[in-house]
Amino acid sequence: MLSExxxxxxxxxxxxxFPYDFKSEExxxxxxxxxIIGVPFDGTATYQAGTKxxxxxxxxxxxxxxxxxxxxxxxxxxxxxxxxxxxxxxIHTEPKKVIDALYHVSSKIVKDDKxxxxxxxxxxxxxxxxxxxxxxxxxxxxxQLDAHLDLxxxxxxxxxxxASVTRRVVEDLKCKVTSFGxxxxxxxxxxxxxxxxxxxxxxxxxxxxxxxxWHDQAIETLEDYVYITLDVDGFDVSIMPATGTPVPxxxxxxxxxxxxxxxxxxRTVVGxxxxxxxxxxxxxxxxxxxxxxxxxxxxFYKKYTRLS
Numbered sequence: 605m606l607s608e609x610x611x612x613x614x615x616x617x618x619x620x621x622f623p624y625d626f627k628s629e630e631x632x633x634x635x636x637x638x639x640i641i642g643v644p645f646d647g648t649a650t651y652q653a654g655t656k657x658x659x660x661x662x663x664x665x666x667x668x669x670x671x672x673x674x675x676x677x678x679x680x681x682x683x684x685x686x687x688x689x690x691x692x693x694x695i696h697t698e699p700k701k702v703i704d705a706l707y708h709v710s711s712k713i714v715k716d717d718k719x720x721x722x723x724x725x726x727x728x729x730x731x732x733x734x735x736x737x738x739x740x741x742x743x744x745x746x747x748q749l750d751a752h753l754d755l756x757x758x759x760x761x762x763x764x765x766x767a768s769v770t771r772r773v774v775e776d777l778k779c780k781v782t783s784f785g786x787x788x789x790x791x792x793x794x795x796x797x798x799x800x801x802x803x804x805x806x807x808x809x810x811x812x813x814x815x816x817x818w819h820d821q822a823i824e825t826l827e828d829y830v831y832i833t834l835d836v837d838g839f840d841v842s843i844m845p846a847t848g849t850p851v852p853x854x855x856x857x858x859x860x861x862x863x864x865x866x867x868x869x870x871r872t873v874v875g876x877x878x879x880x881x882x883x884x885x886x887x888x889x890x891x892x893x894x895x896x897x898x899x900x901x902x903x904f905y906k907k908y909t910r911l912s
Contacts, residue, residue: 606633613688617663622680636683639718643725648765652848658881659723666895676903699764706732724879727766745780745827749838751851755793782825785838832876846890868904
């Protein structure tokens with residue numbers, strides 16, 4: 605299957621610097637449970653562009669991630685194969701075509717029983733991966749870290765905007781969505797949440813930023829199978845200023861990680877993405893945070909899902 609997929613991607617730096625003894629690229633793909641793909645797309649950005657640089661920034665920072673985690677030990681031993689970045693050179697101005705291309709590649713990887721990690725790029729790309737997983741897991745729900753609801757019917761002249769991704773997931777893919785860390789809501793989105801209360805659950809940052817009381821309630825809204833989409837603007841700007849829409853009042857590292865750990869323990873997480881990183885020249889700390897976020901989630905998968 606790797607030969608089929610390879611023609612759709614461009615080569616990139618591998619995630620991390622880990623001591624593998626794989627014999628070839630084909631051997632690496634076969635023996636790795638985790639596959640990483642980057643999607644350098646920010647075609648619907650409406651405030652600050654630059655998230656197309658996110659995948660490479662995460663990969664560059666990942667080389668300095670410590671392979672050993674004091675909680676999860678040698679995470680990399682699960683096998684982590686970086687496929688590369690999706691080749692969108694000829695379609696980078698057409699969001700629907702980018703989403704469809706990612707779906708095409710993702711579906712092949714999901715069929716190979718891999719745990720797919722997608723690096724954005726803007727948030728619109730998530731629907732391509734989610735569509736691939738939805739075909740495999742009929743009862744799939746989405747857990748979304750985000751400062752925004754992303755429930756606009758359309759934005760910037762397209763239904764496939766980063767501001768509409770959750771709306772597409774609910775209406776087109778028929779997935780339940782649970783969002784946490786939210787602190788920006790339009791009137792249209794507020795009314796939509798009220799109308800779709802059986803499909804959309806929201807945990808606002810102002811209610812959860814300093815406590816863990818909401819964890820069980822949020823997990824109860826999730827199906828057995830869960831895809832996690834992590835928009836880095838869900839974090840507070842004090843630790844994540846490198847995003848297109850840096851909204852104050854977000855979540856901090858440890859509380860977010862504590863919640864994600866519980867999700868992996870209580871549900872079957874099938875894949876995740878990290879999106880909306882807009883690298884800021886001269887400040888690599890946010891890139892390193894994103895790389896550690898990726899590695900930590902892979903570790904949770906290894907400990908609580910794959911090996912359970």
